[in-house]
Amino acid sequence: MSLMSGAERAFAGSIVRLSYENPFLPGRIALERAALGDEFVESAPVWTVRADRDVLNPNIGRLRARVERLARTIRERLVAGSAASDADRLLYEDVVLYLLYSRYEDDWWALITSAKGDRGNCWERFRLDVEHWLHVPGVRPPELHETAHLFAALFQVRRAFHHIFWHVIGGSMPMARLRAAVWESIFTHDMRRYRRALWNRMADVTTLVVGPSGTGKELVARAIAWSRYIPFDSKRGKFTAHFADLLHPLNLSALAPTLVESELFGHRRGAFTGAVQDRTGWLEECTALGTVFLDEVGDVDVGIQVKLLRVLQSRTFERLGDTTPRQFRGKIIAATNRDLAAEIQAGRFRADFYYRLCADIVATPPLAEQLRDAPDELANLVLFLAHRIVGEPEADALAEEVESWIRTHLGRDYPWPGNVRELEQCMRNVMIRGEYRPQELRPSAGARATLGRDTMAGALTADQLLGRYCTLVYAQTGSYLETARRLGVDRRTVKSKVDLEQVEAYRL
Incomplete structure (x- = not known):
């Protein structure tokens, strides 16, 4: 007897294609319709959180019930001795993976939303299910990773869906495309290749999130960082880390350059005034499973860009005041609201640094x-x-x-x-x-115009003029060294005169 009928094989093929489809793209709907036929229930083309109604997909329960029936039927035939080609066996394995994911979806949701998100409370049941469905007596076992890895991989998929769906919200197609792009930043566009070879290599890929202020760049970074693969330790019954502990955010525009360097790279005692003891920076603190989020990377000093470029090129860095090379093992996500092409043209952002950041770009829509x-x-x-x-x-x-x-x-x-x-x-x-009156904000023109007016009126002391002019040139160069070179003064003089709070106001 054949292992599957034509109709069963067609349904199994639809389920497998659905398993590897990006859940936030419209193609998912067509695949659900193909799998369910007359049982398919029409729903909105964009799957998103709605504040006014339930957002559960009505087709998921129907798919799970049919998959369970099919998997049970195929297993019974295998036990009874039905011949299975390699293609049929692989098809059955993928159907079982869909079944396992759907069976433990609620258990993993409870794990994600609890304070003990590193505990594998359903591990033993999952292990027995894998044994039952995939290790059929008399049938060559599948060429899958060990069960603990399978558990961790399916939990990663559940985490990724949760963090994207519930945190990157919006019912427009631009937001649907954003959710799909975030999914690809985690799993790439080819889920099969990710499963075969990339699940433990994505830390090597830097993600750059671009978009205007207030469009959710940090939410995107958080969704990616919290959705990375985390191994499961079957002996301890725990994941090797809690996903919520693995993101290390740093707003680069909120700190002076020396403090940015100290936060990122760490420092040795005596490296600068106030460094009274050794300090570990985020790059050293970050584990192989972790992510360092560089917010406002477009504002960072050119000198720090050079050091970050080395981190991205060689995965090494040094603490301030130290010469010992240290290894960075995690992932970098950077974000900016600036037009980096314009910043490169103006000499404020290094082109070689940009080309190390741009392997994976996610754009948040206004x-x-x-x-x-x-x-x-x-x-x-x-x-x-x-x-x-x-x-x-x-x-x-x-x-x-x-x-x-x-x-x-x-x-x-x-x-x-x-x-x-x-x-x-x-x-x-x-x-x-009881009202909202938006204000027009035009700080750049005002600051530059005020400097010109005060200079022409002779209203500034020499020290005030030097301070404002240093700030203006630094706003253009982003570098103390380049500003000093242009003005023909010492770098320390520039650093003492630049008013960091006014830099943004002087930018074009």
Whole structure:
């Protein structure tokens, strides 16, 4: 007897293609429809969190029930001695992997949302299931990794879906494409290749997240970092790390260059004033499973760019004040709201550093782009944020008040230059003041114009003029050394005169 009928083989093929499909792309819907036929239930083309209704996919339960029946039937035939070709055997193995994932989906969700996210409470049941389904008496066992690795790999898939689906929200196609891009940053576009060869190599790939301020770049970085592969220790019944402990974020624009270097690379005692003891930096603290997130990388000093370039090239670095090479074993994710091509052209960002960052680029869409594609999405975002701001009892009332204010005073075409961050503050303004009056922010023109006006009026002392001019040139170069070279003064003089709080205001 043949191991599978034509209809069974067709269904199994649809399930396997669905297993390796990016769940956030529209192709998933076509594959679900092909697998279920008349049982398929139509749903929204974009699968996302909705604040006003349930978002469970109605087809998942139907697929799981049919997969379970098919897997049971094929196993019974194998036990009874039905011949299986290599292709049929591989097809059965992939069907079983889908079954195992769906069976333990709720267990893994509980693990993700609990404080003990490193405990494999369902491990023993999973091990017995693998033994039952994949080690059939009289049949050559599958050429899979050991069961503990399979457990860790499927848990990674569940974690990735959870962190992308629940944290990168939005019902427009630009946001659907963003979720799909984040999925590919974790697993690549070829899940089979990832499973064969890349699951333990993705730390070598640097991810660069680009997009305007307030579009969720940090959420993207967090989703990627928290979704990396973590081995499972079957002897201890635990994962070797808790995913929430593996992200090390650093905002590069919030600290002076020396402090940035100390935070990243660490320092030896006496390396600079105030270094009273040795300190381990994030690059050294980060394990092979961890991720260092370099936020606002477009603002970092050129001298630090050189050191980071070495980290990306050779995976080595040195503490400040030390000459001992140290190994960086983790992954780098960087983010910026700057136009790096323009920054390179202006000499503020090194081209060779950029070409080490750009192996994997994820672009976050501005809110205006999302609303052009799906105008009704504003109501969903407002209600979602209202739940977060005031809680469930008051969310509907606040959302209605905010929507009314936006509709009456801002209009549907308001561009939201501050993106979702501005929308959230708009809601807080309406909640507190009953209104939101957006301000026009033009600091760059104002600062440069003020410097010119004060200089022509002779209103500045020599020391004030040097300080402001140093700040202006530093805003263009991003480097104390280059600023000193251009002005013909000592680097220490430049460093003492630059007003870091005004640098942004002087940039073009």
